[in-house]
Amino acid sequence: MNLLIYAGPGPWRDEALAVAAQFAGQVATSITLVTGGGIRNAELIDDAVARLGLPPDVVIKRRVVEGTPHEAILTVAGETMYDLVIFGRFQRPLERLLPLRRSDALTRQLRTAVLRVSGPARSIRRLLLASGGDQHTFATARYVALLATPLQASVTLLHVVSQQPVVFEPLAPLAADEATFLAGETPEANTLRQSAAWLRERGVMVATRVRFGLVLDEILAELHEGDYDILAVGTHHAAGPLDRVLLEDLTGDLLDRCPRTVLVARRAAHD
Amino acid sequence: MAQRVMNDDDIVKVGTVTETPDEVRSMLLIPGWMLRITSAMAGVLLFVLALDLLKEGAREYGRAMVAFFNVTGPISALGFGWLLAYMFLSGSPVAAIAVTFFAAGTLDALQTFTMITGSRLGASLIVLGVGFLYYLRGHRRAASIAIGVQALITTAAIYLPAMALGVWALTSGLVQTVQADADAPLRSVFDWLYEPVLTAIDALGVPGWAQFVAGIAALLVAFTLLDRALPQVDPESNAFSRIGRVVYRPMVMFALGMAVTSVTMSVSVSLSILVPLSVRGLVRRENTLPYIMGANITTFIDTLVAALIVGGAAAFTIVLVEMVSVALLSLIVLLFFYQTFQRSILRLQDAIVRNRTTLAIFLAVMFVVPVVLLIF
Numbered sequence A: 001m002n003l004l005i006y007a008g009p010g011p012w013r014d015e016a017l018a019v020a021a022q023f024a025g026q027v028a029t030s031i032t033l034v035t036g037g038g039i040r041n042a043e044l045i046d047d048a049v050a051r052l053g054l055p056p057d058v059v060i061k062r063r064v065v066e067g068t069p070h071e072a073i074l075t076v077a078g079e080t081m082y083d084l085v086i087f088g089r090f091q092r093p094l095e096r097l098l099p100l101r102r103s104d105a106l107t108r109q110l111r112t113a114v115l116r117v118s119g120p121a122r123s124i125r126r127l128l129l130a131s132g133g134d135q136h137t138f139a140t141a142r143y144v145a146l147l148a149t150p151l152q153a154s155v156t157l158l159h160v161v162s163q164q165p166v167v168f169e170p171l172a173p174l175a176a177d178e179a180t181f182l183a184g185e186t187p188e189a190n191t192l193r194q195s196a197a198w199l200r201e202r203g204v205m206v207a208t209r210v211r212f213g214l215v216l217d218e219i220l221a222e223l224h225e226g227d228y229d230i231l232a233v234g235t236h237h238a239a240g241p242l243d244r245v246l247l248e249d250l251t252g253d254l255l256d257r258c259p260r261t262v263l264v265a266r267r268a269a270h271d
Numbered sequence B: 001m002a003q004r005v006m007n008d009d010d011i012v013k014v015g016t017v018t019e020t021p022d023e024v025r026s027m028l029l030i031p032g033w034m035l036r037i038t039s040a041m042a043g044v045l046l047f048v049l050a051l052d053l054l055k056e057g058a059r060e061y062g063r064a065m066v067a068f069f070n071v072t073g074p075i076s077a078l079g080f081g082w083l084l085a086y087m088f089l090s091g092s093p094v095a096a097i098a099v100t101f102f103a104a105g106t107l108d109a110l111q112t113f114t115m116i117t118g119s120r121l122g123a124s125l126i127v128l129g130v131g132f133l134y135y136l137r138g139h140r141r142a143a144s145i146a147i148g149v150q151a152l153i154t155t156a157a158i159y160l161p162a163m164a165l166g167v168w169a170l171t172s173g174l175v176q177t178v179q180a181d182a183d184a185p186l187r188s189v190f191d192w193l194y195e196p197v198l199t200a201i202d203a204l205g206v207p208g209w210a211q212f213v214a215g216i217a218a219l220l221v222a223f224t225l226l227d228r229a230l231p232q233v234d235p236e237s238n239a240f241s242r243i244g245r246v247v248y249r250p251m252v253m254f255a256l257g258m259a260v261t262s263v264t265m266s267v268s269v270s271l272s273i274l275v276p277l278s279v280r281g282l283v284r285r286e287n288t289l290p291y292i293m294g295a296n297i298t299t300f301i302d303t304l305v306a307a308l309i310v311g312g313a314a315a316f317t318i319v320l321v322e323m324v325s326v327a328l329l330s331l332i333v334l335l336f337f338y339q340t341f342q343r344s345i346l347r348l349q350d351a352i353v354r355n356r357t358t359l360a361i362f363l364a365v366m367f368v369v370p371v372v373l374l375i376f
Helices: A013-027 A039-052 A069-077 A093-097 A105-109 A136-151 A178-183 A187-201 A215-225 A241-246 A250-257 B021-029 B032-068 B074-088 B092-103 B109-136 B142-171 B183-204 B208-228 B250-264 B267-277 B285-298 B301-352 B356-375
Strands: A002-006 A030-035 A059-064 A084-088 A113-117 A126-131 A154-161 A163-165 A206-212 A230-234 A261-265 B002-005 B013-016 B282-284
Touching: A002 A013, A002 A069, A013 A039, A013 A084, A013 A113, A013 A136, A030 A039, A030 A069, A039 A059, A069 A084, A069 A105, A105 A113, A105 A250, A126 A136, A126 A187, A126 A215, A136 A154, A136 A187, A136 A230, A136 A261, A154 A187, A154 A215, A163 B142, A163 B285, A178 A187, A178 A206, A187 A206, A206 A215, A215 A230, A215 A250, A230 A250, A250 A261, B032 B092, B032 B183, B032 B208, B032 B301, B074 B092, B074 B109, B074 B356, B092 B109, B092 B208, B092 B301, B109 B142, B109 B267, B109 B301, B109 B356, B142 B267, B142 B285, B142 B301, B142 B356, B250 B267, B250 B285, B250 B301, B267 B285, B282 B285, B285 B301, B301 B356
Parallel strands: A002 A030, A002 A084, A030 A059, A084 A113, A126 A154, A126 A230, A154 A206, A230 A261
Antiparallel strands: A113 A261, A163 B282, B002 B013
């Protein structure tokens, strides 16, 4: 994997490096460490290299860029294709109360998968993959497997059912409980089964959960109840400008509200 | 061939209609758009005639009816409108009746305002009532009933505070300056059309109560004709075709609910229109709530037109205050408290549809409350 890690100053810098250190040495073939703010922050990159404890066969590149952390990451990310960009949350806790300070601005502008670290650094043991029940789940599962396999972490596939029939006719039978839903033949249930099987083939311990209610609330509730270390989500529906106007940005909302580390997977052309 | 049937303002039905060869032939000979335009024109003409008949009947028998139901103030008028909506299985005719009562001097402005609010509350329960009958007959309809409950509690949650706002606006004199001047030209055109009809009815000595009943019948037929004039929705070429799979922005669904209902004039018909947009007849809860909120505003358009035709500027103002109050409350909720509001409504909905007992209790309360309101 070709990783880009932000090593410059930021409110969650230490935590981001601690999370990256858990798997970077095992999965990366090349790592680019970047900082904004110019030469005065160059020593932070050396500090990051020391913290990551990378094996000698991993190629390390250092990039010191003028400008803000956002500008630095976007500049370097635009130069080549990275598999994963890792950075700590730049938004401070109280800034979440300001409606215009969305914490997903950087993630939205990047074209690669992102690991946005937030909250206290924890050993990565449990990952929660929030699935929309469609084919994009496989793209997210691919990134999850890359992290879960070397760390021997378990993965829970979560699907939230917020749909309800509009009319009283039997157009749309809807399983009202988790077991019935998972045993059913809906496209969502099939996707969950296939994704779970795909992850198991790669040696990942997998559990499947189905919850009923509002998507955002149920994902956050499961994250809290299951004490997961990372939330993995996809971002794919906003295909065009019209979609960006019409569709709710659930990934953005999760990035805003999720107190834990979030992995935002993106579907590659070959997925 | 599965087809949407919209015979009435407030019942969602999806039935199977078998077309006879004659019907197929007639559909081939007469283009669909022409049938819809004809239905729309006939619906509008009948609607205005119905309002005239109701107004004539209300002059004579409205007071007796109001006295019989003991409508003495705004609260009892709220219960009156609510109960009448149950009787007519629809809200729009009741709102139109409220306006004609006002025009005939049977109800004052405040009573008219609260009766219109009651009509909307009653209409919301009709969606649920039909589902509950299915449910009692052993169908697995809990989730389906949920949308009826959602429509009802969303309407109540917005309309009741909006009613307070509207009452304040009407009693404080804030809206006295609002004028509507479209009354005269509309009136003159319709007078020319209907004066001979109404004169003939008078000449025949048709009693007032018969005119009132005929007006109600004409009103219901008019709404049926207007329903038939609805444009068809192409699910394949619609920006909202993924309404069951993805979550749209609340403001977008709010605007869609307003736009669709400005054509359908009925919240429940607007809800049924979501079906062809969704491949499996499912919509996300996140999408329906703001949609209902938007639909609850433009559902007043037919009442606004009725007010303009029979009640003049004063009646128009009453309905406009209702619309503006509901719109204002809805926008405040959407912009500032939407997440909390959404969670509260859906939690309440889940609690109500949890089992048959809770649902039956809820329905019982919904039937008892308007009766109790009549006492005040």
